[in-house]
Amino acid sequence: MDTPATSNEGLRPWIASYPEGIVWDDKIDTTPVHEQILAACAKNPGAMALDFLGGTTSFGELAEKIVAFAGALQSQFGVTKGTRVALMLPNTPFYPIAYYGVLRAGGTVVNCNPLYTVAELGHITANAGADIMVTLDLQQIFEKAEALLAAGHVKKLVVAHFPNALPLVKKILFSVAKRKDLAHPDRSAHAAVISRFEDLLARKDSPAPVTIDPQTDIAVQQYTGGTTGIPKGALLTHANIAANMSQIDKWGCGLFYPPSKVIAVLPFFHIFAMTVCMNVPLCNGTPVIMLPRFELKALLGIFTRTGANVLPAVPTLLSALGRSDAVTQAQIETLEVAISGGAALPDEVRHAFSKKSKALLAEGYGLTEASPVVCCAALRVPSKPMSIGLPLPGTDIRFVDVDSGKVVGIGENGELQVKGPQVMAGYYENPEASKEAFMDGWLRTGDVGHMDEDGYVFLIDRIKDLIICSGFNVYPRTIEEAIMTHDAVDEVNVIGVPDEYRGEAPVAFVKLKDGHRLSEADLKSFLAEKLNKIEMPRQIIFKEALPKTLIGKLSKKELREEYAQMKAGKS
Known part of the structure; x- marks a missing residue:
């Protein structure tokens, strides 16, 4: 793959397919996001910015808290340009208060998934050199933060009191009924290095100005690659983050402006939600309606209570809306646009969702290293089905043959590669991985697909998920799409396993819908006309649940480990 590929940059067939009013070479705004949010707050301070379970924060209140937190970070912790601050x-x-506060203070945000193990969190914080962590006093989360302190991975904690996020009645109820769920940081053995979030805000320290170079200064150090190896810290500059916001904003044709209301059920610490659920709407003065985690009943309640109309989602969430008998058209009638990302959107999920909602369902595509969005279906008019849409303004893409490294033609499959202002600066202190991530200046995505004559992009699978059977390329997604067409199937995930005769063979893990039964033989018979002999799964394993990442993406890593253990147990 080191062979220099010829470039098709400048040949952009997708531009002719752009919706009216969108210009590919439009000016991209790279104003740092913390400057944008404070400007949005000043523009309409009385408007609602955040809604959390009915408790609201105005833009004016948000600005005050961002500035106060930034001031405290500088005065109490010495945060300056380049200081890494972990958010769990x-x-x-x-x-959002902590995120924008860190950036206003000149620091770099290091996002941490609260469901990670202490070992995983230890690697991230130690690798990043994040001595300060901001977290909550919910026991399940706080005990991990405390363990990181004890291990020396972080040196100081800032802990927010969870009930303070709730509206008054819920705050009182929580404090009475759920007090066992709360930790007591003041009783910790490490209390001397633990500060209360609320106390820092109450100081109302004014932050000193910080001169940011958007092109070189790092806003977010986002760890990625945990499902395939040791997580690497993608360095996203202020310009990377702002550029992708600007690209999405242009692509939305006003969607992310009032009177829209955006639902944030996807976690902000994930790059998709950070950009699409938080940064883009808030910087446009648009309210964000938050849920701490996905619960179908709570999500339906948001539509009823707020009339929210924009839902960034993952396929498993859309599947729950489309397939659940508990969901009616009337309950989600305010929804106008659903944006699917994070994983491939199965056609069956698309159809099931369309029966419950008249909302436009647009599939997008991105990766952490691109801040994250690269391509997206149009958000105001229909796009070609099964496509991830068109490259965003200012974004160039090409497809490169996996074996020869040469650019392939229209309709031919190859690795998707990207150029654009949203592409990362590299990986933190990992020059080897940074070099491997690029091919003559183009970011390698590891995803295989092609572009049609109209510039629409279609993905087939991950290079690393590719199964090579008897020398033939077999794509798990092809098998998954076929299995999903059976009425009894709820979810499916296909992996490649060692095979003495063919080298590798596909194995399918299937979760059935409630109340349905299906045998392996019957399902293989159903698939006989849909898959060739090489694609037919060697084995179909039925499970009550399939492992997922926190954002809801079906995870192959756990299934590979489970299958290896099964084989080891039999041998």
Whole structure:
């Protein structure tokens, strides 16, 4: 793959397919996001910015808290340009306050998934050199933060009091009924290095100005690659983050402006939600309606209570809306646009969702290293089905043959590669991985697909998920799409396993819908006309649940480990 590929940059067939009013070479705004949010707050301070379970924060209040937190970070912790600050927070008002506060203070945000193990969190914080962590006093989360302190991975904690995020009645109820769920940081053996979030805000320290170079200064150090190896810290500059916001904003044709209301059920610490659920709407003065985690009943309640109309989602969430008998058209009638990302959107999920909602369902595509969005279906008019849409303004893409490294033609499959202002600066202190991530200046995505004559992009699978059977390329997604067409199937995930005769063979893990039964033989018979002999799964394993990542993406990593253990147990 080191062979220099010829470039098709400048040949952009997708431009002719752009919706009216969108210009590919439009000016991209790279104003740092913390400057944008404070400007949005000043423009309409009385408007609602955040809604958390009915408790609201106005833009004016948000600005005051961002500035106060930034001031405290500087005066109390010495945060300055380049200081890494870890955030281990679910979706609550504390997250945007901390996120924008860190950036205003000159620091770099290091996002941490609260469901990671202490070992995983230890690697991220130690690798990043994040001595300060902002977290919550919910026991399940706080005990991990405390363990990181004890191990020396972080040196200081800032802990927010969860009930303070709730409206008054819920705050009182929580404090009475759920007090066992709360930790007591003041009783910790490490209390001397633990500060209360609320106390820092109460100081109302004014932050000193910080001169940011958007092109070189790092806003977010986002760890990625945990499902395939040791997580690497993608360095996203202020310009990377702002550019992708600007690209999405242009692509939305006004969607992310009032009177829209955006639902944030995806976690902000994930790059998709950070950009699409938080940064883009808030910087346009649009309210964000938060849920701390996905619960179908709570999500339906948001539509009823707020009339929210924009839902960034993952396929498993859309599947729950489309397939659940508990969901009616009337309950989600305010929804106008659903944006699917994070994983491939199965056609069956698309159809099921369309029966419950008249909303436009647009599939997008991105990766952490691109801040994250690269391509997206149009958000105001229909796009070609099964496509991830068109490259965003200012974004160039090409497809490169996996074996020869040469650019392939229209309709031919190859690795998708990207250029654009949203592409990362590299990986933190990992020059080897940074070099491997690029091919003569183009970011390698590891995803295989093609472009049609109209510039629409279609993905087939991940290079690393590719199964090579008897020398033939077999794509798990092809098998998954075929299995999903059976009425009894709820979810499916296909992996490649060692095979003495063919080298590798596909194995399918299937979850059936409630109340349905299906045998392996019957399902293989159903698939006989849909798959060739090489694609037919060697084995179909039925499970009551399939492993997922926190954002809801079906995870192959756990299935590979489970299958290896099964084989080891039999041998």
